[in-house]
Amino acid sequence: MYSQMHSLLIKDSALVTGDGKTFVDRVNIVIQGNKIVYIGHEKPSGLRFTHILEGKDKLVLPGIINIHAHGIVPGAPLFSSASAPLPGDQAKKNLETHFNQGTTTILNLDGFAHPGLIPQAKHTCPINLKTATTHYPKAYLAARRIDASGLKDQREEKIEKIIESFPKIVVAIGEAGSGATLGGGVQDYKFIPEMVKKETGVLIDEYQARRLKEAILGKKIASDFYDPERVENVLKEIGLENYSPEWAFDKISQTVLPPFGISLEALEEGAHLAKKYTLPLIVHTAASSIDRVEGISWLGNLLIAGHCNHPSLEMKESIVLIRRLREKGVTIDISTFDTLDSKEREKELDSFFAILESRLADVVSTDYGGGNHSPILKVLELAVSQKVVTLPEAISLVTKNPSHAIPRLAPGRGVIVRGAIADLVIVDRSKISRVKELIIGGIPWRRTN
Ligand SMILES: [Zn+2]
Structure with missing residues (x-):
């Protein structure tokens, strides 16, 4: 039903296509149904649009994957x-x-x-x-x-x-x-603090839990790493000076090691x-x-x-x-x-x-x-502003590349080309972490907050 299909025009926007190289300015993008049907500098004629988005001051990216x-x-x-x-x-x-x-x-x-x-x-x-x-x-x-x-x-x-x-x-x-x-972050912010609270009544944070865990088992999670003096020092620093290194060794081992191997x-x-x-x-x-x-x-x-x-x-x-x-x-x-x-x-x-x-x-x-x-775009924005990578390179890491790495995750998405599925994110041109609008399968959505 071509005529009833909704169609959308993004006017005069900057565009990063997601291919890792391409940035173009002042383009018009036309979406019909769930597909991108036109990208270019011409003014598309003979089409009636159900939505028109003013793209000035904006940048269009493929939706993040x-x-x-x-x-x-x-x-x-x-x-x-x-x-x-x-x-x-x-x-x-x-x-x-x-x-x-x-x-x-x-x-x-x-x-x-x-x-x-x-x-x-x-x-x-x-x-x-x-x-x-x-x-x-x-x-x-x-x-x-x-x-x-x-x-x-x-x-x-x-x-x-x-x-x-x-x-x-x-x-x-x-x-x-x-x-x-595997003795990682979830141990630090969940299981170890829960155990310490239950055993001692003392509340420790994820950094303290990690220090204690690494003093006892090391970063590689190995029980032969144990050194009582090192553990005693950490126990003092985190407010558990009334407990012995042996106690800590037993408790941390019992919390971290059972699922590890x-x-x-x-x-x-x-x-x-x-x-x-x-x-x-x-x-x-x-x-x-x-x-x-x-x-x-x-x-x-x-x-x-x-x-x-x-x-x-x-x-x-x-x-x-x-x-x-x-x-x-x-x-x-x-x-x-x-x-x-x-x-x-x-x-x-x-x-x-x-x-x-x-x-x-x-x-x-x-x-x-x-x-x-x-937020992905916040971290990438920082990387681009510090000239760690270019903007097109940064964007391909969260669009084209993940789409290729997992072929069934986002087929037809990840790069903005004619014929692709219209999953796009529209951001502030001067600040990419400021998300304005998303388009998913051709349908525009506003942020919910
Ligand atoms: Zn993980």
């Missing part, structure tokens, strides 16, 4: 620990936050989310939402060794059935491991499933898991090494690892975490920018640092 998010599917268990779903409508709010920051496609990496929950979540937000899965035996085992309260008495789903029954929703395997089972083995199991189904595998890359991640680099471009800028890795360590993974064709992802609000902001930004500047990252995503994330 974020391949690493948690806590966005209402009712879904969280992380590789299958922890209880977020309370109330927090997951819905998290999804809206991503939308308001310019994201039009998002991949849920809470791998125990049942794909049946995805269509319901889509009712609450127009964002194109897909999921990854970790419904396989060793991942279940790791979750049950630490939490699994989000699974309750649900029977274990078989990944074969999950993948075969929901081919349009399940587009990757992951997150294989996560801070929750099996969660590392789950990376390998995930790799074989990825190969079998030709689905990308997204893994938790951190100091504790890098050897295993390298061990499955035979997957080549089916392997996506998640957040290679993880705070447990020193900048140099990250770069050495990334170069080795790239030789095998592995896709390199770096995450914004909560970097802009982090106490270690400078150090985290240095590492993030060093990787960008060396052109070693393929994809930028958010992840969920401490339950929060720094």
